[in-house]
Amino acid sequence: MKFAVIRFPGSNCDRDLYNAAIKSGAEADYVDYRETSLDNYDGVLIPGGFSFGDYLRSGAMASVAPVTAAIKKLADEGRPVLGICNGFQILTEIGLLPGALIHNDSHTFISRNESLKIVNNQTAFTDQYEHNENVIFPIAHGEGHYYCSDETYEILVKNNQIVLTYNNNPNGSRNDIAGIVNEAGNVCGMMPHPERALETLLGSEDGYRIFDSIAKWGDK
């Protein structure tokens, strides 16, 4: 598997995500947001950070960047797309995932190790976890409150699209949602940072299996 780690101006978890992909045995390249083709890649990783400063609205400017059309094309072809934090915000802005991320209820940035639950281990991103397994991933966001309409929520539940939930909801997210997949199951967005949870020395190694899973995507 060869991943494109998309670099927008203002991305700041690009190195962490690249390192996670390499550590799990995949190949990866940094790809500039001005690229228009991702034909050489098997999947896309969209890192956290503050693309274009998030000055307008998180992910809003990135959603009209030249590389966006190529990400959509790759997703439509069923290849894996993982967006973390700002990457999740971008995926909702470009319409690959439903709902939106709005300001935390506290209206402050929240950064800490958060206890989460893998509520769906039937996706190709989470198939190495037990059902309802508790994991620790760091969170670090100001706009992480997952918001969607009742209608959308029902669809998410019906299709089993909710992947990850907070055990102690830090930001007001609807029904504790921390991460979801699209209906086809190949596009995943989450606010927590599994790429920062690869080693016990750093507080948690619970995130590694996500990268190990997608590195083996081609075998699935």
Next chain:
Amino acid sequence: MRFIEPTAQDIKEQKLYKEMGLTDTEYQKVIDILSREPNYTELGIFSVMWSEHCSYKHSKTFLKQFPTTGEHVLMGPGEGAGVVDIGDNQAVVFKVESHNHPSAVEPYQGAATGVGGIIRDIVSIGARPIGLLNSLRFGELTTANNRRLLRGVVSGIGGYGNCIGIPTVSGEVEFDSSYDGNPLVNAMCVGIIEHDKIQKGTAQGTGNKVIYVGLKTGRDGIHGATFASEELSEESDAKRPSVQIGDPFTGKKLMEATLEAIDMPELVGIQDMGAAGLTSSSSEMAAKGNSGMTLYLDKVPVREEGISPYEMMLSETQERMLLVVENGSEDKFLELFDAKELDSAVIGEVTDNDRLLLYFENELYADIPVMPLSEEAPEYILEEQEADKDEAREDYSNEDLENVFIQLISHPTHGDKSFIFDQYDSQVGANTVKESGFGSGVTRVEGTDKAISMAIDGKSRYVYADPYNGGKEVVAQTFRSIIATGATPLAMTDCLNYGSPENPIIYNQLSESTKGMAEACLALSTPVVSGNVSLYNENREGSILPTPVVGMVGLIDDVNFMKSSKVSEGDALYLVGELTPSFSGSQIEKILENRIRKTVRNIDLELEYKRGISLQRKLVNGEINKISPLGRGGLITKLAQLAGYFNLGIDVNVDVRKDLLFSEGASNYLVVAESGMDIEDAVEIGKLSGDKFSVKTKDFELIQSLIEIKAHWEGAIPSCMNYVD
């Protein structure tokens, strides 16, 4: 001239130099240097370069005392930041800087630009930042204004650091009424570099080109350095235009572009445009390179039409760097900056004369000899007077100590700081070993097993009580924080925050405390490699407490020992050191007497070093599980903080007079280890166990539920911040 501004004659007759903070004597000195009266642009340049913030005119004499060399020091003070060897051709680069005055006026932007500025200092050396720290002081959170300042400063620090993607790994905060309306915001940044990439801010090589890169210059922050060197007053709000606006998004692009530019062999020198912007960067680079420099200011990228050379030279627009590159290579740099979507332009060249010449559309606006501008800044030695000593109070055992204890752990200074630290991204970069919030930060050096330990601390009440020994204690306290992570302390940076040096008592605080600090640096083998001074920290009520702040870094050779060292139920607790009456500047004194008795404080630096290094080795060897230096509020406060943080009960019996639980003597630690260990100067006092917080002495017993203690500790700041202001 196309800009309407006062003439040299107007300046002289109406003494306009006074408005810029220059005295009659200083103005005369400018005339002597130029052999004529300065015009408006030239006067502006001299006034910012000779401000305290840029010239250290009141503090230079004290800074000279600091030891600045040592086995590991690669580059000491004088450049953007200090550089210290950590082996394997790698080095650590760090500095602390104040942004007090801007934060008092506009807390969010004041703090944000403080962080941005210190990051650029580190990046301009060529290093990639790996950690941010901050040291904060506010008035008590009982007033709406102090709560507003805390909210603004914390979100400003987070707003910049989180966005640019550098983890904020440690910090400290204290609340005391002396900081009412004059908060202290000191930001520190630590970076990593390879030895052969260390850059200097120098302009050399006649004909070499001067490149400007970063945000377009606007009228923001004009005279910021001068503002930072005055007392805050009722008119300070009117200085809001002197506060700069941070743009971390451009800051991030500029950081990445700069780190790429540093790999280009044609780069001659680089300096960030911080305080006094284009003026200090251009004149300091020319001075360091023994060169002259000519700038064509009409080439400077500007945000709007009509900005005069005076405004351009004094603007403190953020996110800008000045580079000197080899003649002929300039297009290569401009292309790099274009690719990074940054504004850049060639704005001048290096010359072989000694002049700083500023042109705008072929008209000459300034002609100043380079050397005298930076080298002949006035230096003052002022009158000093030692404060009268007070009588010491050595016994508090007749007081209601349980009540004092509850007040202490419910106070924002001693309580849980999650309210603050949770607003900072502490883990971006995926190398943060230790969660922030309890002592120093530890960041692994990517791709190695080494880690950098970093801490920042200030102990102003001790310095007020006894400036000389208090100065030693500030260095020692930070040393202890580094020791507590298992690191070997390497070197330090300092930020000297004081009131007006024109007050002889404050001048004495400055003089005595820096003397003490210098002695401690020598004794503890932590030379000073960078620093900053912030004077005139006064409000309507008077001066702030003398607050020298020390930032220190240490090296951990193999960080993997931390995987196994942890604190758990049943571990034994040891008190290392002796509890003797040491109450001047203490927290019990603050609560019960609301004053600071000026008496001698004691510290034995030889013992400090020996004990510290011995404990550090024991931690690394796995003989002990945790080291926690005693500080504000004494042993009992440390026990409560430990219980709250680890959610573990305390069962302790100490063989001392009960008020000594609150004593704040130097060089003492609490150590967590297995029971029955033989640790020098230590006595086993109990264990971490149960669901109670139980502390006994011969004549005292305090037993509370862990839940209750934890609630006081966790609620200290949130309970103050729940007000809707």
